[in-house]
Amino acid sequence: SPSPSWADPDSLRTSFTLSMSAMYKSEVPLYGALLHIVSAVSAATLASSVDPHILALRHGSSRLDIERHGAIRLSTSHELRTIRRVFAVIGLYPVGYYDLAPAGLPMHATCFRPVDADALARNPFRVFTSVLRPELVHDVEARDLALGLLSERSIFSDELLHLLDLADAQSGRLTESQGQKFIPAAMSTFRWAGTASASAADYQRLAAAHPILADVACFRSAHINHLTPRTLAIAAAQTAMISAGLRVKDRIEGPPVRSCPILLRQTSFLAVEERIHFPAGGEGTHRARFGEIEERGAAVTREGRRLYDELLGEAMVATQRAAVGAMPTALDEQLARAFEKYPDDWTELRNRRLVYFIYRPTRNGIASPLSKRPYVLDELLGEEMVEAIPITYEDFLPLSAAGIFQSNLGAASTDQGLSAAPDVRGMEEALGTGLNDPDELYRDIEKASIAQCAETLGVVIQ
Ligand code: OOG
Ligand code: NI
The missing domain is CATH 1.10.287 (Helix Hairpins)
Structure with a gap:
C-alpha cells in the first residue's frame, strides 16, 4: 500500500489552537469580546506606530493573529506524562520550571511550547501547565480526600489514548486522517464540565482547605482556564477593557513601561463565578476561568x-x-x-x-563584496552589513503567574508562601523527560542566526 502522508505538527498545532479558541469562545463569551478589543487595538497601533520593532510585526508576522497561550492545572504525575505525549503531537515541549510554592500554591509548573525558530514563527502556541504537589498540602484529611477522588479520575478519552499509542508506534507522528480525529479527541480533555465529579460536601471541604484543590480534584476534565491573545499595546488594551465593562485586575504584571520592551507584561479580568451542578443534585458556584492579555518584549x-x-x-x-x-x-x-x-x-x-538578538544580513551586506578575512560581529553591525533584532520572549514569569493565580482564587488562603524547596527532579520524573532550558534555546537561536549570516555573506564571523 502507498505510504501514508504524515500530518505536519505545525499544522496540527494551528488546528488545535483554532479549535481551542472556538471552544473557549463558546464557553466564556467574554473571551470573544476580549479578542475583538485586542485586534482593534493592534490595528490602531500598527496604523499609527513609528517604532520599527512594532512596524516589523506588520510584515511576515501572521503569528500575531493566532498567538495565544493557555493554562491548565493538572493533578497527578500520570496526567502530566500523558499531557506531555498529547502536546508532543502538536510540536510542544516542556520548557523551564516554575515554582509556585512561594505564592502559597501547592503546585509547580512548566511551559509547553515550540522550541525551534521556524515552529515559533509559524505558531508559538504555549500552555502554562501546573501540577499538584500533594506533599505540600498540610491538611492531611483534605489531601487524602483529593487523592481518593483523583484515583478515579480519567481526563483522557479512550480514543485519545489510542491515538497517542499510534503516535508512539509511528515515531511520534500521526497520519493526516489520524490527525483529524486527534484534535476533537484532545479537546474533550480541556472542555469545561459544569457538573462536578465530587459531592457538594467533598467540594466544599476541599475548597475550604485550598481553592486550588477543589479546582484540580472535583472535575472530570482539565478545563482550560484562560486563553490569552498577545497585544501590541497593553495599556491601550487595558483601557479598552475597562471601557467595555470588564472587571480588570488592579495592575499590569511584569516590567514597567519602557521604550525597549523586555519579557512580558500581562493583565487579566477577574474569573467568572460559574454555576456548577453536583452529581446527586444541588448547585454551587466555582471560580476558575478568566481572561488575560499580554504584551511580549525581548528575551x-x-x-x-x-x-x-x-x-x-x-x-x-x-x-x-x-x-x-x-x-x-x-x-x-x-x-x-x-x-x-x-x-x-x-x-x-x-x-x-x-538581551538576545537574531542577526540578519542587510540588503547592503548581501550586495557588498566582502573580503575573505575574518570579521567580528560588531564590525559588520557598524558597517550595516548585518542588523540585530531582539528575540521575542516566549516564556512566562513566575511572579506574574502567581499574581494572576492569586487574583483568580479566593485570596484568603493564598496570602502566605509555602516553605518548600523546588522539585525540578520530581517534575522531570513525572514528565518522563528532561525540561528544556529556555536560556539555551534563545542562545541556540542567536548562534544559528550568526552562522547563517556568515554563510549568506560568505565570511567568517569570529
Ligand atoms: C496559570 C496562571 C499563569 C500566566 O500567564 O502567567 C499564567 C493558572 O492560573 O492556572 O497563565
Ligand atoms: Ni496566563
Whole structure:
C-alpha cells in the first residue's frame, strides 16, 4: 500500500489552537469580546506606530493573529506524562520550571511550547501547565480526600489514548486522517464540565482547605482556564477593557513601561463565578476561568534576568517599606524608579549582553563584496552589513503567574508562601523527560542566526 502522508505538527498545532479558541469562545463569551478589543487595538497601533520593532510585526508576522497561550492545572504525575505525549503531537515541549510554592500554591509548573525558530514563527502556541504537589498540602484529611477522588479520575478519552499509542508506534507522528480525529479527541480533555465529579460536601471541604484543590480534584476534565491573545499595546488594551465593562485586575504584571520592551507584561479580568451542578443534585458556584492579555518584549540573557529580578525585588521592598503595599500604584511607582537602572536602548542592551538578538544580513551586506578575512560581529553591525533584532520572549514569569493565580482564587488562603524547596527532579520524573532550558534555546537561536549570516555573506564571523 502507498505510504501514508504524515500530518505536519505545525499544522496540527494551528488546528488545535483554532479549535481551542472556538471552544473557549463558546464557553466564556467574554473571551470573544476580549479578542475583538485586542485586534482593534493592534490595528490602531500598527496604523499609527513609528517604532520599527512594532512596524516589523506588520510584515511576515501572521503569528500575531493566532498567538495565544493557555493554562491548565493538572493533578497527578500520570496526567502530566500523558499531557506531555498529547502536546508532543502538536510540536510542544516542556520548557523551564516554575515554582509556585512561594505564592502559597501547592503546585509547580512548566511551559509547553515550540522550541525551534521556524515552529515559533509559524505558531508559538504555549500552555502554562501546573501540577499538584500533594506533599505540600498540610491538611492531611483534605489531601487524602483529593487523592481518593483523583484515583478515579480519567481526563483522557479512550480514543485519545489510542491515538497517542499510534503516535508512539509511528515515531511520534500521526497520519493526516489520524490527525483529524486527534484534535476533537484532545479537546474533550480541556472542555469545561459544569457538573462536578465530587459531592457538594467533598467540594466544599476541599475548597475550604485550598481553592486550588477543589479546582484540580472535583472535575472530570482539565478545563482550560484562560486563553490569552498577545497585544501590541497593553495599556491601550487595558483601557479598552475597562471601557467595555470588564472587571480588570488592579495592575499590569511584569516590567514597567519602557521604550525597549523586555519579557512580558500581562493583565487579566477577574474569573467568572460559574454555576456548577453536583452529581446527586444541588448547585454551587466555582471560580476558575478568566481572561488575560499580554504584551511580549525581548528575551533577556541570564544577566538581563538577574538585573530584572534584582530591580523587581528592590521595588517590592521599597513598596513594603513605604507601608502602602495595598495601593497598586505604589508598586508601579517604585518599579519605574528601580528600573531607571535597566538600560532602555537596544544598542546598550546588546553591548551589555542583557538581551538576545537574531542577526540578519542587510540588503547592503548581501550586495557588498566582502573580503575573505575574518570579521567580528560588531564590525559588520557598524558597517550595516548585518542588523540585530531582539528575540521575542516566549516564556512566562513566575511572579506574574502567581499574581494572576492569586487574583483568580479566593485570596484568603493564598496570602502566605509555602516553605518548600523546588522539585525540578520530581517534575522531570513525572514528565518522563528532561525540561528544556529556555536560556539555551534563545542562545541556540542567536548562534544559528550568526552562522547563517556568515554563510549568506560568505565570511567568517569570529
Ligand atoms: C496559570 C496562571 C499563569 C500566566 O500567564 O502567567 C499564567 C493558572 O492560573 O492556572 O497563565
Ligand atoms: Ni496566563
